[in-house]
Amino acid sequence: MWTLGRRSCRRALWGAFGGSGKCAAGPGPATCGTPATGFPAKTYLGPVRRLADWASFLRGDSNSSAFKTDSGRSGGKGAGLFGRPELQQPSDWQRVAAATEARCDELLADILKCTPSDGVRVVQLMDDMSDELCRAYDAAECCRNVHVDPEWRHAAERVCVKLGSYISRVNAHTGMYQRLSEALAAYEAGAKALSNHTAPELRPWQMGGWCRESVLVAQRLKQDMEQAGIHLPAAQRARVAELAAANGHFAAAFNAALTDTRKVGRASIGLGRWVPLDPSSVAGVMAGEPHESVRKTVYTAAGRSPACNRELLDRMVAVRAEMAQLQGYPSYAALRTRGNSLAGTPAAVVGFLTRLAADVRPLAEQELKVLAQLKAFDSRDVTFATSPASTSLAAWDVEYYAARARQALVTSAPGALLRYTALPSVLAGVRTLLRAVFRIELVLGPVAPGEGWAPGVLRAEARHPDLGPLGTVYLDLGDRPGKYPSAVTFPITCGRQLPGSDVEAALAANARRQHGGAGGGAGGPRQLPVMALLASATGRCPVTGVPALTYRELRVLLHELGHCVHNLLSRTKYQHLWGTRCAQDLVEVPSHLFEYWATDPLTMGLLARDRSNTQPDTGAAAGPGGGGEPLPPALLEELIAGRAATAALELQQQLALSLADQWLFGENPPKPTEAAGSPSSWTSSDVWRKAMEVASSVPYVPGTSPELRVGHLTIYGGSYYGYVYARCLAAQLWRASGLADAPLDPGAGELLRERLLGPGGAVEPLELLTGFAEAAAAGEGAGSPVGSAAARQARGRQLRLAMQRQRDQHHHQQSRGVQEAVPGGGLLQSLDGGYAPRSDYYLETLKTGIAA
Ligand SMILES: [Zn+2]
Incomplete structure (x- = not known):
């Protein structure tokens, strides 16, 4: 029932043979412990004033005066890991x-009473x-993945196993399910009774204390428990548990095989040379090997490996189909x-993906x-000018020539950007x-x-003028060697x-209203969230030598900051609906939206800035953006053009992966390979x-089975499409919020906070986006005044009424079988019983090269 641990959200890079994913963000649950009592007094470190110290700190100098760090072994009583x-x-x-299990046993006893x-x-x-469970489990999950x-790491791993089995037990607790259902x-x-006007039959306790969010949490918890089969007769329930365990086993074995050198094997490339077929070696050959014959050999060999994954995938498909059917x-x-x-239905997803695939094909063919x-x-093919079709591009050529095309467009010296993206400077910009x-x-x-887990870990504490402390x-x-392989946010x-x-919350809100304070800070004492953001700066600033970000790494950092x-x-009131624990196809929207800041000259002038000559003590007064010299616009144009060179082809890869994910786990799942052979059967390779x-515009290579190497299938299973949804929605929200025209406007920030980020999962996705679009249309967003609580509240009332009218109209139309033409204020299209984003604006950004 509880979504524990990191919600893995990795976007595959360049398809089946690409390297590791781009990001994993996570919601998880968590908390309690330290109440929100504000932060202890700390020295404020200006963005520039301490640059000299930052530089030595980020270089890893142990004698840096401002930043002493500790990787986690302090003999005496310290702050504790993660500040615990x-x-x-x-x-x-x-x-x-x-202690966690003991407290949960007590809570369980209370629930049963x-x-x-x-x-x-x-x-x-x-x-x-x-x-309680998530607070312990998520922290352990983070520790076992990040600690040096x-x-x-081993101690945390043992705790994950121990708590994992406790969680399985309570998830299957029928007594708890009954109390919730009642x-x-x-x-x-x-x-x-209220809606039927038979309220006299109503007892006070039936409605007392319930709010929309508590109803939603109750429904979600019940639904989650039912997905584990708790409402089924005993025999079926046991079967669902068996299938869930098998699913976990097959998924783990599938992923383990991808990095097991014996299982992935190696390919001979002549003259006694071999290439190991693990994902990163294969990706290296595809992007950098100039000899086509070598690329072809490696591609086709990798396309049949690891062979053991064929059976594992077949069994995973069968197990998941049976689980769904039983429920x-x-x-x-x-x-x-x-x-x-x-999305609501798989048909809406497939319809959306198929249409977008058709729309992007002409662009991809141009790139090809x-x-x-x-x-x-x-x-030296001289016939190309007269007969371009004579030079055909094979699957093993795409990444190699994509890299070449990017190189041709980015003509500045490789280190040119790194002068502007030294980590301290980028953080000052952030x-x-x-x-x-x-x-x-x-x-x-x-x-x-x-408190930390590796040398160089920093703590960022966030505060808002109306809301107070926000978290850490x-x-x-x-x-560093051995660091977690991709960018990720761990809750x-x-x-x-x-x-x-x-009660305290209501009183506090009342007091604020009476004193004319801003209304954004409604709510009583809150448990403040704590997260770990991992990303890597692999470059070095040529002037100072401090770690610096490549353009891709800068975008990745912004993406994780979005989470x-x-x-x-x-x-949210409840942790179950907090922030990234929202709908699976909205969770990546804020992170994709944040990536747009890497495409705008104004914000890039803040984020990427050569501050190496800034005097340590002149502080932010040195000039707009904190002193220093901003990234030249021409260099940004080059970087954007380089990225845009194969953007449509890259989208095609994501579409193909999303469609394969839908069809593998759809209504007509492929048959196991050994049962194939009859004309009607189709396999995972089909x-x-x-x-x-x-x-895809790149032809499939017969005899290869790239699906054997796609670890994402184990995690997502029918939900990978969320990334493509997020791209289209982020493109529209960038425009609808006004950020596209005014990327630093606080009115846009306020709109995003109130209508998208603040509600987390406590508002249904359709209503959330409808509300956002209505508010944007009503003039909130860039250019609107911020901080006028009364004006916002009045607008809020109008909008709620407008939304209610729209919802009523929508339900009325649905009940008459009419599909609403433009739901979600024009952000969405309604398709086959569900919803998908409109994609036209995203396609436009793809052409201009700024697409996230
Ligand atoms: Zn993400």
Whole structure:
């Protein structure tokens, strides 16, 4: 029932044979512990004033005066890992796990004592329990992935296993499910009595304390437990548990095989040379090997490896199909899209992907033609000018010539950008950006002894003028051997309103209103979220030698910041719906939106700035943007053009992967390979071939099975499309919020906070986007005044009425079988029983090269 751990959100790079994914952001649950009592006093470190210290700190100099760090072994009593005093040494994990289980046992006992007359109390208790578990489990999950000390990692891993089995037990607790179902049924009966005007039959406890969010949490919790089969007869329930365990086993074995050198094997490339077929070696050959014969050999060999994954994938497909069927769904993809998604149905997803594939094909073919020209030039093919079709581009050529095309467009010296993207300078720019747009003040500093997990980890504490303290983000941005392989955001503690504070919250909000204060800070004491953002700077500033970001790394950093800011600004009552724990097809929207700042000359002038000559003590007064020299616009144009060179081809890869993911876990799943042979049967390779035919301009290579190397299929299973949804939605929100015209406008930031980030998962996706579009159309967004609480509240009332009218109209139309033409204020299209973003604006950004 509880979505524990990192919600893995990795976007595949360049398709099946590409390297590791781009990002993994995570919602997880979490929390309690340290109440939101504000931050201890800390030295404010201006963006420039301490640059000299930052530089030596980020270089790893141990004698840097401003930043002393500690990787986690402090002999005496320190701050504790992640700032938790109870985590002083690795062996403390066991105590934490035991204490967590003891508290959860107590909460479980309280839940079981609840009767329907306790009303909403059971929801709060279950959220508390989820929070306890996630607070321990998510922190352990983060520690086992990031800590440089193996002893810490192993201790955390043992705790993940221990708590994981506890969680499985409570998830299958029928008594708890019954209490939840009874409470929800009592509320629903009450709501029905009210709408039927039979309220005299209503008992006070039926409605008391329930709010929209608690109803949503109750429905989600119930639905999650049902997805594990808890409502089924005993025999079926046991079968679902068996299938879920098998699914986990096959998925783990599939992924393990991808990095197992014996299983992936190697390819002979002549003269006694061999290439190992692990994902990163194969990606290296595809992008950098000039000899076509070598690329072809490696591509075709990799396309049959690891052979063991064929059976694992077949079994995973079969197990998931049976799980879905036992729970009454036509497919696993349908199970994943029901409830908490914008899409609603797999048919809407497939319809959207297929249309977008058709729309992007002409663009991709143009790009392919340019790559074919490069190949013709290489092979001295003089016929190309008169007969371009004679030089055909094969699957193993695409990445190589894509890299060549980018090189041809980015003619500045390779280190030219790195002068402007030294980490301290970029972080100074990030602070300015967040302050300007979201009014978030980031206070950056070193971690206390024992608080971090690797040398160089920084702590950023966020505060908002109306909302107060927002939470903590640990930044781990250095490059080191053995570091977690992709950029990621780990939740360590989730945000939520602290229980029992409803009355205090109401009183506080009242007091604020009476004193004319801003209304944005509604809500009582909150549990502040804590996250870890991992990204890497692999370059070096040529002037100072400090770590610096490539253009791709800068975009990745902005992407992860998007996840963090979503969580920092989320103000849900329950942790179950906090921030990135929102709908699966909206979770990547803020992060993609943040990537647009890397395409704008104004914001890039802030983020990428050569501050190496800035005097350490002149501070921010040195000039606009904090002194120094901004990135030259011509260099940004080059970088954008380089990225745009194959943007449509890259989108095709994402579309093919998303379609294969839908069809593998759709209503007509492929048959196991050994059962294939009859004319009607089709295998997972047929699925891949069909996805390539529909979505890709690069021909499928017969005999290859790229799906055997796509680890994403194990994680997503019917939900990978969320990335493509996010691209289209982010492109529209960039424009609708006004950021496209005024990328530093606080009015746009306020609109995004109130209408997209703040609600987290506490508002259904369709309503969330409708509300956003309505507010933007009503003049909120860039250029609108910020801070006038009364004006905002009046606008809010009007908008709620308008939204209610639209919802009523929508339901009315649906009940008459009429599809609404333009739902979501024009952001969406309605398709086959569900919703998808409109993609026209995204296609426009693709042409101009600024697409995220
Ligand atoms: Zn992401």
